[in-house]
């Protein structure tokens with residue numbers, strides 16, 4: 001399963017997007033090999049979320065290409081990209097508050113192509129809730145969940161798409177130290193199942209222990225790329241983090 | 249089916265029979281009032297079908313209603329009645345598709361303004377055509393349809409709008425629309441074609457509204473653009489749906505019945521100030537009952553301990 005074939009599941013090159021005069025993402029190159037976790041790092045405002053938005057189809061790139069599982073997806077609408085098997089979570093957690101936990105997960109299951117059967121959906125809802133640590137909570141309204149449980153639920157919804165690639169936007173942010181350990185283990189177990197992950201993260205422990213490779217951005221540009229220990233020791237990266245803003 | 253569902257179905261069926269026999273027992277005044285009640289119930293329910301889950305406020309009701317009425321005014325004499333209704337359906341659907349595809353990417357506020365403008369635009373187009381081409385502003389509606397016929401057709405349409413609304417709520421489309429109403433970005437990332445879902449529902453809703461206009465046209469023997477494209481109808485329908493609660497299929501009907509009676513009363517007693525009073529009623533509803541009577545009732549009944557039953561498929 002995890003025998004990493006060298007084929008990249010995601011290959012981004014020259015990705016660029018400007019907001020007015022501000023080039024939020026500037027000629028970014030990046031690749032995620034099948035079965036790998038790649039970290040996308042950078043100080044606040046460096047363009048990480050914008051880059052994810054370009055990949056998941058929230059925004060259209062001005063230029064550059066995005067190949068996902070061998071197919072060009074730049075500029076495709078978000079629902080088509082999701083159907084191809086690219087799932088994500090959001091930096092500001094997005095849970096469907098008017099629905100139950102089970103319905104939140106069902107949202108990720110109900111629109112597969114070809115459609116799943118009712119039985120498959122019900123079975124998968126239970127399995128996914130268990131998977132993220134929300135077993136037996138399906139009937140509860142999502143609005144009553146704690147912060148970490150909202151994050152778990154959002155992850156379950158993303159996994160419900162049966163993704164080949166998962167984009168996590170600061171999924172570990174805001175967790176307390178013990179929750180953080182649980183969260184890191186959960187992400188690691190997803191990798192062990194063969195899922196490829198692009199991880200936007202500020203938590204250094206998580207980056208060191210999870211990532212195979214890292215890409216560091218600053219002011220929209222890629223300033224470093226390599227193994228986590230290499231990148232975090234890179235003088236340009238240290239300067240970016242210390243020079244631009246004092247980061248959490 | 250559970251015994252309660254069977255009982256509800258039986259009660260509904262019996263109620264329907266009683267409603268269907270009503271024209272034989274009531275006089276012309278009450279028949280006319282019943283027609284108004286049915287008309288607004290179908291309009292508000294059809295409006296809620298789209299606007300409830302998507303939370304887009306459409307003021308295009310009168311545009312579709314008027315197009316339905318004009319279809320009858322133009323074709324009523326020439327073709328068989330079912331064919332006229334079929335053509336009205338097709339025109340309403342086509343217009344909804346065009347409007348939907350071109351506007352449902354807009355934000356909520358832009359959509360409100362656009363739909364209001366649309367009604368006015370269609371009215372002006374009809375006026376321009378009548379004045380320049382046919383050289384008369386009004387038309388006589390010559391069809392052989394009695395008030396009782398109108399009543400029965402509206403009753404059938406009411407049944408249809410509830411059955412279709414119920415089917416949609418249980419379908420994948422209904423689920424998709426609930427997700428869109430909660431968070432459009434999440435909906436897209438779940439693989440939902442948001443535009444297609446919205447346009448589909450907008451079209452279904454618009455077809456019902458167009459058919460109400462067509463069925464109601466013979467009630468007037470003479471129509472002109474200001475009658476068929478009366479903007480007040482658009483606002484009345486919004487108020488009714490919001491009073492009842494547009495997030496549930498049967499919510500708008502809860503609002504349409506008391507408000508039809510109120511508007512009827514106001515327009516006979518205070519014809520000059522009725523619009524003002526409608527406006528005040530509207531503000532009161534929005535401030536006091538943001539999720540309508542149905543929402544209020546649900547909140548009150550939720551405070552009581554809930555019986556331990558399995559959750560039903562939600563509407």
Ligand SMILES: Nc1ncnc2c1ncn2[C@@H]1O[C@H](COP(=O)(O)OP(=O)(O)OP(=O)(O)O)[C@@H](O)[C@H]1O
Nearest residue numbers: 019022024042043044045046047048049050051091
């Ligand atoms: N929709 C938008 N319109 C205008 N400017 C935007 C938009 N989205 C992002 N930006 C700007 O683009 C830049 C990059 O923002 P982005 O959110 O991608 O940064 P980030 O790396 O995710 O930061 P953080 O670590 O704080 O989440 C910022 O200057 C931001 O203000």
Ligand SMILES: [Mg+2]
Nearest residue numbers: 048049050091
């Ligand atoms: Mg961000």
